[in-house]
Amino acid sequence: MGTIVAKFGGTSLADGQQFAKVVRIIKEDPDRRFIVPSAPGRSKVHDHKVTDLLYLCHSHVAQSLPFDDVFGHVAERYKLIISELGVKLDLGPKLREIRTRIKGGASSDYAASRGEYLSGTVLAALLDVPFVDPAEVIRFGEDGRLDADATQRLMEKRLGPLDGAVVPGFYGSKPDGEICVFSRGGSDVTGALVARGVDADVYENWTDVSGLRMADPRIVPNPERIDTLTYRELRELSYMGASVLHDEAVFPVRLAGIPVHIRNTNNSKDEGTKIVHEAAPSDRNGGLSGIAGKRDFTVIALEKALMNQELGFGRRVLDVIADHGISYEHTPTGIDSLSVVIDSRQLDGKLNAVVSDLKAQCRPDVLEVYPNMALIAVVGRAMAHRPGVAARVFASLADERINVRMIDQGSSEINIILGVETRDFERSVRAIYRAFLGK
Numbered sequence: 001m002g003t004i005v006a007k008f009g010g011t012s013l014a015d016g017q018q019f020a021k022v023v024r025i026i027k028e029d030p031d032r033r034f035i036v037p038s039a040p041g042r043s044k045v046h047d048h049k050v051t052d053l054l055y056l057c058h059s060h061v062a063q064s065l066p067f068d069d070v071f072g073h074v075a076e077r078y079k080l081i082i083s084e085l086g087v088k089l090d091l092g093p094k095l096r097e098i099r100t101r102i103k104g105g106a107s108s109d110y111a112a113s114r115g116e117y118l119s120g121t122v123l124a125a126l127l128d129v130p131f132v133d134p135a136e137v138i139r140f141g142e143d144g145r146l147d148a149d150a151t152q153r154l155m156e157k158r159l160g161p162l163d164g165a166v167v168p169g170f171y172g173s174k175p176d177g178e179i180c181v182f183s184r185g186g187s188d189v190t191g192a193l194v195a196r197g198v199d200a201d202v203y204e205n206w207t208d209v210s211g212l213r214m215a216d217p218r219i220v221p222n223p224e225r226i227d228t229l230t231y232r233e234l235r236e237l238s239y240m241g242a243s244v245l246h247d248e249a250v251f252p253v254r255l256a257g258i259p260v261h262i263r264n265t266n267n268s269k270d271e272g273t274k275i276v277h278e279a280a281p282s283d284r285n286g287g288l289s290g291i292a293g294k295r296d297f298t299v300i301a302l303e304k305a306l307m308n309q310e311l312g313f314g315r316r317v318l319d320v321i322a323d324h325g326i327s328y329e330h331t332p333t334g335i336d337s338l339s340v341v342i343d344s345r346q347l348d349g350k351l352n353a354v355v356s357d358l359k360a361q362c363r364p365d366v367l368e369v370y371p372n373m374a375l376i377a378v379v380g381r382a383m384a385h386r387p388g389v390a391a392r393v394f395a396s397l398a399d400e401r402i403n404v405r406m407i408d409q410g411s412s413e414i415n416i417i418l419g420v421e422t423r424d425f426e427r428s429v430r431a432i433y434r435a436f437l438g439k
């Protein structure tokens with residue numbers, strides 16, 4: 001028997017009908033043994049996420065405002081789900097306990113975690129499998145950060161002997177039992193930790209899209225689905241803003257070499273996207289795996305004759321940046337030039353001081369600041385083996401008369417990062433996409 005860990009996101013569990021789809025999907029494959037649910041999310045009918053409502057309950061209590069109405073919405077969501085499913089389950093005592101604890105001043109993490117807790121309770125009853133409270137198996141340290149080693153030990157011990165279980169997403173506990181949650185969207189992380197904990201063959205992440213797209217659909221109409229992606233490519237694309245998985249969710253499964261399969265609860269026959277440790281370079285789509293990008297960067301460009309012979313020039317530049325508590329994204333260099341690319345928010349209120357310190361400590365011949373830059377990552381594992389990819393990228397931009405202000409290629413040669421002005425950003429993404437996909 002194989003082992004699949006299947007995580008279902010909030011839209012997959014937004015109402016009774018969605019719960020029914022999830023149960024059907026789980027039952028279709030007996031290997032789907034460990035199930036990680038989110039709290040009910042938004043749907044056509046419900047425009048609130050249960051987690052948002054629970055945070056709201058907590059802040060009402062913290063500000064001594066009546067919270068019965070908000071809590072009533074939460075209780076109503078679950079009652080509706082249960083009645084739509086026709087399952088015999090009385091959540092009354094649990095809802096009363098949660099209400100009492102939130103009213104009594106329980107932490108916001110406790111309040112927020114109850115959405116997943118209740119989803120898990122319903123799903124375990126529907127599937128008739130054990131409910132394992134993540135407070136038992138996901139351990140946070142006193143500083144509120146995940147203790148990955150302790151978690152792995154607890155998972156192996158508690159889940160190892162079971163044939164299957166429902167383990168709600170998003171939360172765990174500190175050693176003293178206090179509930180802690182991950183950052184928003186954190187059920188993805190729980191799914192990855194459970195997958196590692198039970199040494200799963202696959203971590204299925206069920207959501208409301210059929211996998212990752214080769215470009216942002218808000219920029220490129222109806223972009224192609226990515227069939228297979230390596231963890232490294234995913235890291236490049238998600239760093240640049242392509243999001244399907246919580247950032248931290250990749251690390252546990254990557255460490256254990258477990259593939260992730262992103263799938264669509266509403267179109268369960270769709271292939272989705274597979275994320276794997278290694279994949280043969282593919283010539284499909286001219287070797288391009290995906291394009292992603294982010295706006296709002298500032299480039300500080302320094303030029304100095306014979307920079308290459310000046311010992312410590314780069315270090316001094318980066319020291320100034322670090323002394324202002326700023327982290328940088330890239331440092332593309334030329335023979336006599338060095339640029340530092342910084343997320344513009346980091347420079348808020350600091351730019352003038354940074355520039356004058358750079359001038360004083362590095363004495364460049366020219367220092368220029370380019371605000372409003374966008375970075376675009378063109379990613380493809382086939383790039384390293386395939387000549388002409390860069391030529392195609394640059395030709396497509398030249399044809400559109402787009403000025404490329406910066407170029408950076410990672411040493412792994414699976415990406416090219418380009419800097420263009422923010423106003424050229426969307427046009428650039430479309431031009432590159434067209435150059436490879438022909439549309």
Ligand code: ASP
Pocket residue numbers: 009010038039049051052115169170183184185186187188
């Ligand atoms: N329910 C939590 C949130 O809305 C966690 C999750 O769904 O992954 O952020």
